[in-house]
Amino acid sequence: MSSGLSRRSLARRSFALLAAGLATALAAAPALAQEKVVRIGYQKYGTLILLKNKGLLEARLKPLGYTVKWAEFPAGPQLLEALNAGAIDFGNTGEAPPIFAQAAGAPLVYVGFEPAAPQGEAILVPKDSPLKTVADLKGKTVALNKGSNVHYLLVKALEKAGVAYADIKPAFLTPADARAAFERGAVDAWAIWDPFQAAAEKTIEARQLADGTGIVSNYQFYFSTKAFVDQAPQVVDAVLAGVAEVGAWVKANPKAAAAEFSPLIGIPAPILEVALARQQYDVKPLTPDVAAQQQQVADAFAALGLIPKPVRIADALRAPKS
Structure with a gap:
């Protein structure tokens, strides 16, 4: 009999602990949610x-x-x-x-x-590049980040200059890779946005063929x-x-x-x-x-x-x- 009472007592205590734990968990659930x-x-x-x-x-x-x-x-x-x-x-x-x-x-x-902010993006060329206008990009390689804001700038600038998009060679590069390619002469031009644009203009004297003014809103x-x-x-x-x-x-x-x-x-x-x-x-x-x-x-x-x-x-x- 003593053993039975002990087992019943243990069961009651276990149930009480389980119930207390469940109550705590339920109380915490809204806080977690x-x-x-x-x-x-x-x-x-x-x-x-x-x-x-x-x-x-x-x-x-x-x-x-x-x-x-x-x-x-x-x-x-x-x-x-x-x-x-x-x-x-x-x-x-x-x-x-x-x-x-x-x-x-x-x-x-x-x-x-x-x-x-149309001035916040531009098509750049090296300072000593023979390219003077956007029309001069025909047949040239232009670095840009595919699908970025400058992609549209390039499309519209070429259109305004009478150059088909198919007549340039896009080189799809991230800004860092494009800067490196631009500096070593692996591309002819670079379509880029600020602050990378401002940095290139200041540190390596990159020259603008065009920014977005009169072309895109940006x-x-x-x-x-x-x-x-x-x-x-x-x-x-x-x-x-x-x-x-x-x-x-x-x-x-x-x-x-x-x-x-x-x-x-x-x-x-x-x-x-x-x-x-x-x-x-x-x-x-x-x-x-x-x-x-x-x-x-x-x-x-x-x-x-x-x-x-x-x-x-x-x-x-x-x-x-x-």
């Missing part, structure tokens, strides 16, 4: 890297129960590949990468844009995914508000911004001041005019066979807030 993360992709230059460096966004998102995970990418196409793969929730690029991404089926949503766009916009629109708005706050600071303090950028990207502050002066650093909801210009980019790439199918920018716009 509230530990949400927004994953943001950024490049070495732009407002998002400053937003990361200043730590402003974390404070904005804490009341919403979100933390931030940052991921660096070498250029826009790689960033949007990650968005398409579900590896990030938010990021920004120039005009061309979202066209390629949308054509590949990426569920991206345009959530904002920065005003035009907008910067901010993106999320349809799923994340639907799930957490308030988080998207908080990120955009952080971008606007940092952008206003850059415009008001260009020297301080250049000094903060310099160690992050390894380019001297005086060069960065030149690059910063070419940007607008603001963020706004897309307007019908900007969406129409982006559709022109998509149509140009489709006509050249650079994307596998036409895309409709309207299909990727954020729905108006109710």
Whole structure:
């Protein structure tokens, strides 16, 4: 009998411990469910890297129960590949990468844009190059990052000069590899954006054949995914508000911004001041005019066979807030 009581007592104690453990686990479950993360992709230059460096966004998102995970990418196409793969929730690029991404089926949503900065990208040649105009690029090799904003600059600059895109030889290289090829004379020209553009102009006296003035707008766009916009629109708005706050600071303090950028990207502050002066650093909801210009980019790439199918920018716009 004593043994039976002992076994019953042990069973009661075991059940009590199990029940207590289950209650603790159930109590912890809501807390764990509230530990949400927004994953943001950024490049070495732009407002998002400053937003990361200043730590402003974390404070904005804490009341919403979100933390931030940052991921660096070498250029826009790689960033949007990650968005398409579900590896990030938010990021920004120039005009061309979202066209390629949308054509590949990426569920991206345009959530904002920065005003035009046509001087922030250019087609460069070495200082002693015999090439004097964009028309001189016929039959020449041009380095560029495939699917980046300068891809569209090159297409439109050639069109304006009366040169078919098929009449040049594109060399698809990342900015670092393109700079190396440009310096050793392996390519005739280089289509590139700031701050790499400003660095090449200053350090090796690269010469412009053309920048975007009168050719392209060179907008910067901010993106999320349809799923994340639907799930957490308030988080998207908080990120955009952080971008606007940092952008206003850059415009008001260009020297301080250049000094903060310099160690992050390894380019001297005086060069960065030149690059910063070419940007607008603001963020706004897309307007019908900007969406129409982006559709022109998509149509140009489709006509050249650079994307596998036409895309409709309207299909990727954020729905108006109710």
